[in-house]
Amino acid sequence: MRRPPPRTLRGQLTAGLVTLLALACLGVGITTALALRGFLMGRLDDQLSASGGRFAASLEHEAKPDADNRADTRGQAESTLGARLLNGKVTQAAVVDDATDRHLHLTAGDRRILAAVPADGHGRSIRLSMFGAYRVTAVHGDDQDILITGLPLHPVEETVHRLEAVEAALFGAALVVTGIAGAVWVRVSLRPLQRVAARAAEVAGLPLASGEIAMPGPLPDTDPRTEIGQVGTALNHMLGHVEDALTRRQASEERLRHFAADASHELRTPVANIRGHAESALRHPGTVPGEVHHALERIDAESQRMTRLVDDLLLLARLDAGRPLEHEPVDLTLLILDATDDARAAGPGHHWVLDLPEEPVTVTGDAHRLQQAIGNLLANARTHTPPGTEVTITLLTTGPADVSLSVSDNGPGIPEELQSEVFGRFVRADHARSRSTGSTGLGLAIVHAVITAHDGTVALASRPGRTTFRLTLPT
Ligand SMILES: Nc1ncnc2c1ncn2[C@@H]1O[C@H](COP(=O)(O)OP(=O)(O)O)[C@@H](O)[C@H]1O
Ligand SMILES: [Mg+2]
Structure with missing residues (x-):
C-alpha cells in the first residue's frame, strides 16, 4: 500500500x-x-x-392566394419565428429565412409548446424540435387571436x-x-523556519548527557514582530539556558572528580601508616593477649582492603579526568601469561585454560593499566565462582586492526538484573559476602574505564554455566 x-x-x-x-x-x-x-x-x-407581433399578424393575410399579400418580413431579423394562434391552436407559423418567409410544418409537440406560451408580452425560453432554443413573446392580436414572435437563442x-x-x-x-x-x-x-528547525535538530543531536559540549551560536531570526522571529527568540533563550546548565554541570563534575582524586590521594598516607603500625605491632616479640592479637590482624587485613579501595578510587578518578595514558607497544600475549600465572597461584582449585595464537599479539597502550584490567577479570572468575570452575582465556586477532580477548568461565553466572549495570561503580551481586572476598564493586568499572580509554569495547554475556567478558582493542 x-x-x-x-x-x-x-x-x-x-x-x-x-x-x-x-x-x-x-x-x-x-x-x-x-x-x-x-x-x-x-x-x-x-x-x-x-417587433410587437407584426410578423405573426401578417401571417393571417399571407394564407390568401393573393401574391401581394405575402407575410410582412420587412425589418424582421433572420430566423425570426412568427406564429398565430386562434382558439388555442396554431393556425399559421413561419420563420424568416433568406429574406423570405418559410412555412413551417410544426410537429404536434411544437404546436403544444407554442400554444402553452402565456399571452402576457413577457419573454419565455422554449425548445422547438426543428429550430432548437427560441426566446418567444406572445401578445393578443386584434381578431381574438394570439400572436407569437420568437428569436433564436x-x-x-x-x-x-x-x-x-x-x-x-x-x-x-x-x-x-x-x-x-x-x-x-x-x-x-518558510526558509527561516527551516533554519530554526535545523538548529533545534542540531542541538537535539548533541550528546548533552556528559562531557564538555560546544553549543551552536544563536539564530539570526529574532524579529519579535514575526512568528518565526518569536520561535527563534524562544529557541535562542532556551539554548542559552541549556548552555548555562551544561557549563554548571561540567563545573560540578570537574569539582567532584577533583574531590575524588584529592580525597583518595590524601587517604593513601594515613592508610599506609595504619597498616605499617599494625604490622609492627604484630611483630612485637613479647606475649600479647589473644584478643589483642586478633584485633591487630583484623586491623592489618582491613587496612589492606582499604589500600586497594583507595588505589582503585584514585585510578578511576585519574581515568575520569582523562589523564593521558602511556602509548607504547604492549605484548598482550605476555601480559596474559603473567596474569594467568598469578591467578593460578591465587586460585589453585580452578582450572585455567589458555587459548593463544602462535604469533605474539601486540597492541598500543598502557601496559600497566591493561594488566590491571585483565587481572580484575581473572580475579572475578576466581572469586565469584566455586573451586573446580574452568576459566578459559582466549586471545584472537579479529581484523587487520582489532584484537579480541575473552575471559570465560562455567561458574554460576551473573544475575540477569545485575548484568546491565555491572560495569558501574560499587555494583556487586552479594554485598554480604563482599567482606570475605575483599570485593569492592570497582573491578569491572576499572576494566570499563581502562578499555574505553584505549578506544576499545567491553561486552558481557552471562547465563548460569557460562559467563564471558569480551574485550576488543585496536592494535
Ligand atoms: N565471572 C563472574 N561470575 C559471577 N559473577 C561475577 C563475575 N564477574 C563479576 N561478577 C559479579 O559482578 C560484580 C561486580 O564485579 P566487580 O566490579 O569486579 O566487583 P567486585 O569483584 O569487587 O565485587 C561482582 O560482585 C559479582 O557479583
Ligand atoms: Mg572484581
Whole structure:
C-alpha cells in the first residue's frame, strides 16, 4: 500500500493558495457568464417587444392566394419565428429565412409548446424540435387571436460559451502560474523556519548527557514582530539556558572528580601508616593477649582492603579526568601469561585454560593499566565462582586492526538484573559476602574505564554455566 505524501506546511500553504484562487475563479466565471446571459436575454426581449407581433399578424393575410399579400418580413431579423394562434391552436407559423418567409410544418409537440406560451408580452425560453432554443413573446392580436414572435437563442448561447472558454483558459493559466509562483514564495518565506528547525535538530543531536559540549551560536531570526522571529527568540533563550546548565554541570563534575582524586590521594598516607603500625605491632616479640592479637590482624587485613579501595578510587578518578595514558607497544600475549600465572597461584582449585595464537599479539597502550584490567577479570572468575570452575582465556586477532580477548568461565553466572549495570561503580551481586572476598564493586568499572580509554569495547554475556567478558582493542 502506498503511503500518502507527508502533509508539509509548504505543501498545505501552496495547496490552500491554489484552492482559494480556483474557488475565486469559479465564482467570477459563473457570475460573469450569468450576467452576460441576463444582459443578452434582456436585449432579445426588448427586440421581441419592439417587433410587437407584426410578423405573426401578417401571417393571417399571407394564407390568401393573393401574391401581394405575402407575410410582412420587412425589418424582421433572420430566423425570426412568427406564429398565430386562434382558439388555442396554431393556425399559421413561419420563420424568416433568406429574406423570405418559410412555412413551417410544426410537429404536434411544437404546436403544444407554442400554444402553452402565456399571452402576457413577457419573454419565455422554449425548445422547438426543428429550430432548437427560441426566446418567444406572445401578445393578443386584434381578431381574438394570439400572436407569437420568437428569436433564436443560439447566438446568446454561443456568446456565453465563448466567454466561458476564454475565462477557462485564462483562469487555468492563472492557476498554473499561481501554483508555481506560490510554491516558490512559500518556500522562500518558510526558509527561516527551516533554519530554526535545523538548529533545534542540531542541538537535539548533541550528546548533552556528559562531557564538555560546544553549543551552536544563536539564530539570526529574532524579529519579535514575526512568528518565526518569536520561535527563534524562544529557541535562542532556551539554548542559552541549556548552555548555562551544561557549563554548571561540567563545573560540578570537574569539582567532584577533583574531590575524588584529592580525597583518595590524601587517604593513601594515613592508610599506609595504619597498616605499617599494625604490622609492627604484630611483630612485637613479647606475649600479647589473644584478643589483642586478633584485633591487630583484623586491623592489618582491613587496612589492606582499604589500600586497594583507595588505589582503585584514585585510578578511576585519574581515568575520569582523562589523564593521558602511556602509548607504547604492549605484548598482550605476555601480559596474559603473567596474569594467568598469578591467578593460578591465587586460585589453585580452578582450572585455567589458555587459548593463544602462535604469533605474539601486540597492541598500543598502557601496559600497566591493561594488566590491571585483565587481572580484575581473572580475579572475578576466581572469586565469584566455586573451586573446580574452568576459566578459559582466549586471545584472537579479529581484523587487520582489532584484537579480541575473552575471559570465560562455567561458574554460576551473573544475575540477569545485575548484568546491565555491572560495569558501574560499587555494583556487586552479594554485598554480604563482599567482606570475605575483599570485593569492592570497582573491578569491572576499572576494566570499563581502562578499555574505553584505549578506544576499545567491553561486552558481557552471562547465563548460569557460562559467563564471558569480551574485550576488543585496536592494535
Ligand atoms: N565471572 C563472574 N561470575 C559471577 N559473577 C561475577 C563475575 N564477574 C563479576 N561478577 C559479579 O559482578 C560484580 C561486580 O564485579 P566487580 O566490579 O569486579 O566487583 P567486585 O569483584 O569487587 O565485587 C561482582 O560482585 C559479582 O557479583
Ligand atoms: Mg572484581
